Amino acid sequence: MDASTDLYVYSPEHLLEQAAQADEILGYRRLSFYVDDHGQLAKEATSRRAEFFYSPSGGTLRDADLNIVLYSAKFDLYKGLGRAT
Secondary structure, three states: OOOOOOOOOHHHHHHHEEEEEHOOOOOOOEEEEEEEEOOEOOOOOOEEEEEEEEEEOEEEEEEOOOOEEEHHHHHHHHHOOOOOO
């Protein structure tokens, strides 16, 4: 399978695509991505996948131990909603 179409290969687009389809559990969306030998997100298919938890409120991706793996304001779906105009 081509890495650009394999949703388990990490990319910002694949994170958002998986999140749109994932059920919300306690404020997190459960996602799955390929990981390298060190358990870090892989940008190509590997023999291992791991579970991650995405928080749309805050734009964070956490590993199975809830350590922050990735943060990006562009992943925060609620950014700016609480600001006074």
